[in-house]
Amino acid sequence: MGIDPDHIRETVTAYTSAHPEEDAVLARVLERLDRGEDLSSRKTFPLHVTAGAVLVDENGDVLLVRHNALGKYLTPGGHLEPEDVDLRGAALRELREETGIRTGIEPLSPDPVHIDVHDIPANDAKGEPAHQHADVRYLFRTTGPVTVTLQEEEVSGVAWRSPDALADEVLRDRVSAAVR
Secondary structure (H helix, E strand, O other): OOOOHHHHHHHHHHHHHHOHHHHHHHHHHHHHHHOOOOOOOOOOOOEEEEEEEEEEOOOOOEEEEEEOOOOEEEOOEEEOOOOOOOHHHHHHHHHHHHHOOOOOEEEOOOOOOEEEEEEEOOEHHHOEOOEEEEEEEEEEEEOOOOOOOOOOOOEEEEEEEOHHHOOOHHHHHHHHHHHO
């Protein structure tokens, strides 16, 4: 079944209402939905929606995982799957898949902390051209100790870092404000 396009539209529209300064960047997501494109499919180019999780611990540090495909430490996240019913659930699924964390997590808000549109390089091994992800990121926190067991096919390292380590300035500012 997958995530309904109306859910994506409602999420992006509510987000841009709260963050009108990001309206121009996210307008292309809404335009593609208006054209009937299936943005929940990783096969939709040049842009599709992904889901990300920002997990903070009791010290306010953020969990970063080293993504094998990009060779960078990033927050957990990835493509939407047919079994996903909403974006926050997809973000939580990705967090659990990549880190093995099953318990001790709760959302800090029902709304995305950030939606970022960024470039993804071509991946010849997967037959994917260069494209863009509209990554809908949700903020979660640990409710106690968590055990990380990495999904080694996709990630190869883990680090808890200050929100200052987040590369995206908007995300960094919002996470820092939320953990204060």
